[in-house]
Amino acid sequence: METVSIWIAAILTLGIFSFLYKDNPLYKACEALFVGVSAAYWAIVFYFDNIYKKFYEGAVTAEEPDYFLWIGAILGLLFLTRLIPNIGWVSRWPMALIVGATAGLWMVGYFVSNAMNQIGNTISNIIVRDAATGFIAWGETFGTLVILVGVLSGLVYFFFSKEHKGVFGATAKVGTWFLMVTFGASFGYTVMSRMSLLIGRVDFLLGDWLHILR
Amino acid sequence: MRSYLEKMKASRVLLLVLVCSLLLVSFSTSLLAQTDSDTDTPADSIPAIAAPAQVTDLKAFDTDNDHGHSITIEWTLSADDGAGAKSVISYEIMRWEPFVRDSVMAARDSLGWVQARINKFEKEIPLAEESLDEVLTGQPFLDSLSFLVAYDEKDTSFVLTSEYVDKTLRDTIAAMKRDLPVLKVRAPLLPARFDSLLILLPKEYGKYPDATIGRFDSVGTAVSGVTSHENSSAVDSRSPGFIPDFIDYYYRIDVQTSDPNIRTTSEIVGPVQSSGQWFNSGLVPVLIAILVFTILTMIFVQLAKKGMDLYVRPLAGIEAVDEAIGRATEMGRPILYVLGLGSAADIATIASFTILGRVAKKVAEYQTELNVPCYDPIVMAVAQEVVKSAFIDAGRPEAYKDDIVHFITNSQFAYVGAVNGIIMRDLPATNVYMGKFFAESLILAETGAVAGSIQIAGTDEIPQIPFFFVACDYTLIGEELFAASAYLGREPELLGSLKAQDYAKAVLLASAIIGILLINIFPEYGETFKSWFEVID
């Protein structure tokens, strides 16, 4: 059984790789299969985890039913009113709840984690001294300076109320440079990530499928 | 007669003396044995540990800024912790417990247990009854099953007949059926009993320090060097170790050494009660920040509504949108609009809806073809509304078709695969990627570049921006996406909040600069200033 599944996986992998040459029927077949299987998979996962496990077992068959879940279930059903043109507007209520609750939850989260804590940590001694010797640690000091200039000029770049001219424009330009360096680093990391995925697949093809490795 | 009575008395006295002397002998022997062992130990085993110094400054108070059910205990380390005799290994936190608490806990445990058994019985009895006949008929092996039972004297073999199995099983099921109704009547009484016991608790705790109704019990341990402990429980009264609010608790700390018998108890503190707070004072800086931001937003939204011209600097990517739509019309090829992988609640997706509205309106005006494949069903529903209203705004409702916006799948790479297919087959003139993007960004943008489309992208997912940068003609970086939606939409709410954000950024920028100056020139003030920004509740 396992051999069969390995063969299927290998053929599908090669089918997707074939896109590198050009679009072809095998790739299209693999693509369609992937889309279909994953859509079905998600449908099942959502049914079992949400409707069955969370709602049915939590609010219907549970020893102490959680009646709050009924509110969620009813709101969820309201989404389906979209299918009836006359009362389709009702579906905006659950949507409003989702958007409102998420926005509220994230607002505090963002303020604390990404604004306040980050600014709090930017406020630091520019000159860093070695704890043991008391001398200036040049490397660390340079690092602090880079972070400082990066944060401040980056903030200036994302200021939309003023045209990028003069000193303001120059600072924004420095911000752009910092952004570009960040993107470069990020790019490098992503290339690494993609290569890892490719290595994972090649390892599967050479190891599990062809048994050349190990 | 009299002499007989006296004789009786004499014999009783004799008995008493005998008993007393026996007791005395046994007592003295045990005493001797103890002294013996006492003299033995120090000679050839580990030297005895001296009792460690007790903890001092013991304080117990309600944990601040929480939902209640928690008490914090703080103390100063024993003099023998890390210093002195260095004999302290841990501190045991002891709380005075009335014995009735054990009954409360027992009642709590039985609550769940009984209900679980009832459910099990209810489910299994009918099943067992149903399958009984099925299981037993046509099982010839049952009659021939024999067990060899070994006794001391002789071996006896025991044959398991189908009659025997049948009877035992039926008896068991009958017993279960008989007990079930009784259980079902009694079980609902249990929560009431548990609740009544819970009500009893405050009164019993109030009887401290009556040793006949309670004792000190361990509620946690802290390792050496630690000077505080939080004695807390969940809010649910049926959770393990539940701590009811508004009850008088008494605590003490026992200093423990490597010898479990050698420990020093501290003074006792109390009474202390736990309670929840409505307001978390630790989050005041966040409240202030959010209030300032909200007020700024409201002011700017009002200004925008009054028609004040709020300046937003032009963004190259947005200027390009109109041009790209024109190009698509000229070439007679469709426009592909990808909303990304975000949910309808993501700010990036919401910003993308505004831009989609603008694109759809232009598309309707120019009578170009539009294709919006979606990853999230809710996003699809909203996008359909957006496109529909845009077509109505453009005065071409008849041109709107529901399949302009369509669902693909909720799996990342399957979605990308499908969109790639669309790009390669339809060869759209323009691809717009606005919203939340993850690993698929490069794959999409690369395919679009190969197809020769003009590509405009925007996302707040910073790691994905480099890919859009290299493979697209125009890219909106992070917040530029939100600015773009405000710039295009010119709606007072969006413009106002964009302005408020700008000012919030200015405040943060100024705070950072002031803070850095302060901490480098007046470190003391700087630290205080810095602490306003470090929030962990």
Next chain:
Amino acid sequence: MLSTIAMVLSAIVGLSLIYLLIRTIQGHPVERRIVFIYIGLAVVLPLLMNKTLPLPITKDVIKLYDQLEKLQPGSKVLCAFDYDPPSAPELQPMAVAFLKYAFKKDLKIIIMGLWPQGPQQAQQAIEEAMLDPIIAGKNLVQGEDWVNLGFQSGNEFVIQSMGTEFKRMFPKDNRHIAYGDIPLLQDVVNFSNVDFVINFSAGKPGTTEWVQFGVDRFGFDMVAGNTAVQAPMMYPYLRTGQLKGLLGGMTGAAEFEKILDEKGKASTFLLAQTFAHATVIIFIIIGNLAYFSSRKKKMAGTP
């Protein structure tokens, strides 16, 4: 034998890259499919060589390791598996190495996932860890030494709710045993009762959500293993101490394996990773040369 052939072939491929470089300078751009072939070879050949590379361990991984070393046997660790098979090549080696380390150290593991396939990945990682003879000898029991609570939908709301009570989000484990009946979870009410949190994350919901809704609200100690794509975004949290340690991508995984002394897949993949990176760098140079030479030609062409 295979290894020698692979080495010889690698040398030939390396030389042919220099030839491509010269051709590009001469004005013959490389076709994209050629690039794919080279990347393919750069991955396949090193895998056949079956060699490992010496690897220096970075500060962030040491930081993470120090955090793990602080844990006492019996400590309860919440392990959030927020990834699916497509990201497994990067994250699975981390997970396997961590579980092996944890089981050997007698840490108690509580597994959960905000991604549906996360707990399944965890199950696979556990099965792989159990193959280790030392761990197999311990006869670990599910429910006592580790428990898999499965998946729960709701993203960041799940974390928020777990701050009050785990049981509300996970009434049963993946074997359908009630939360209250699992021995390991007897004293675990919420984050206050776990000693440490580790998150393996490939996107959203993931480490960002755990930091913002977990660490910043409930104040527990957390480290994370991220895909390389995501890792750069986590550095700000690492610098501020909101994260106590970070493993980034396959290199992070390989370093983690090395520091824990649990040689696994990531270590064997490292050579392929290095070759692939070198090839990418060479092609970036070739691409830029081609771009500048074509621009020069265009400029020369315009009067």
